[in-house]
Amino acid sequence: MTEPNETQNLPTCPLCGNGTFRREEGKLDSAWGLTAHRVRMLICERCSYVLAFYEGNTIFDFD
Numbered sequence: 001m002t003e004p005n006e007t008q009n010l011p012t013c014p015l016c017g018n019g020t021f022r023r024e025e026g027k028l029d030s031a032w033g034l035t036a037h038r039v040r041m042l043i044c045e046r047c048s049y050v051l052a053f054y055e056g057n058t059i060f061d062f063d
């Protein structure tokens, strides 16, 4: 059996160099309740360092 592809796209922990992460996904609502954006978090399984990635539009996305 081969490793799933997505594991190869994971970054390395900047703190301890570990390459395995626990994945969490959540949604952040703005303080005004008008917009929301999703956030994806990778939590290092060794040192619990959290990398956060924002997905989609944010409330600051107008220029």
Ligand SMILES: [Zn+2]
Residues within 6 Å of the ligand: 013, 014, 015, 016, 017, 018, 044, 045, 046, 047, 048, 049
């Ligand atoms: Zn780490």
